[in-house]
Amino acid sequence: MSPRPSAREQMLDAFEHLVTTSGERTATFDAVAAEAGVSKGGLLYHFPSREALVDGLVERLEALIDADVTAMTNAADGAVDYFIRTSSPDAVADDDPFDRCITAVTNLASSGRWPRAVEALSAMQRRWYDVVLDEVGDPVVARLVCLVADGLWFTPGPFDQATVDPAAARAPIGDVIGLLQGLARRSV
Known part of the structure; x- marks a missing residue:
C-alpha cells in the first residue's frame, strides 16, 4: 500500500x-x-497566495520531468523510441500523474497570467529536445521527433486505430519510430 x-x-x-x-x-x-x-x-x-499554488504545481512538474528525462535517457530501446511511445495517447494511463500535471500547467500557461508556467513548459520541451539531440545528433531530426511527439500527445485517441474512415488506418507507431530512427542514422 x-x-x-x-x-x-x-x-x-x-x-x-x-x-x-x-x-x-x-x-x-x-x-x-x-x-x-x-x-x-x-x-x-x-x-x-495564488502564486504559491502555481509555484507548487510547477515544482511538481519539474520533479516529474526529472524522472521522465532519466527514464528517457536510460530507455533500453533508446530515447526516440521511449519519447514517441510515451507521447502516444494509448500509452498514457487514465489519470496519469505526469499527464495530469502537464495539462494543468498548460491550462495555467494559456491564461497568460502565469509566466512561470510558460517557462516550465518551455524548459520541459528543451530537456526532451536535448535528450533526443544527444541520441540522433542532428538538430533537424531532433526537432522533427519532438514535433511528432507533440502531435501524438495532442491526438485524441489511440494512434494505431483508424480515424473516422476505417479504410484510412494510421501507420503503426513502430513504423513511425523506425522512420524517425532511420532519418537519424542518415544524418550522422
Whole structure:
C-alpha cells in the first residue's frame, strides 16, 4: 500500500484537478480547500497566495520531468523510441500523474497570467529536445521527433486505430519510430 499523501500534496492535487477539469478561474481558495477536504486557513498556511499554488504545481512538474528525462535517457530501446511511445495517447494511463500535471500547467500557461508556467513548459520541451539531440545528433531530426511527439500527445485517441474512415488506418507507431530512427542514422 502506498503512503498517504501529505496535506500539502492533497491541496496541490485538488488545485491540479480543478485547473484541469474546470479551469483556472474555478480553482479559488475556497474551492481548492473544499476539494482537498481542508479548511481555507489550512490551505493558506501551506499556500499563502495564488502564486504559491502555481509555484507548487510547477515544482511538481519539474520533479516529474526529472524522472521522465532519466527514464528517457536510460530507455533500453533508446530515447526516440521511449519519447514517441510515451507521447502516444494509448500509452498514457487514465489519470496519469505526469499527464495530469502537464495539462494543468498548460491550462495555467494559456491564461497568460502565469509566466512561470510558460517557462516550465518551455524548459520541459528543451530537456526532451536535448535528450533526443544527444541520441540522433542532428538538430533537424531532433526537432522533427519532438514535433511528432507533440502531435501524438495532442491526438485524441489511440494512434494505431483508424480515424473516422476505417479504410484510412494510421501507420503503426513502430513504423513511425523506425522512420524517425532511420532519418537519424542518415544524418550522422
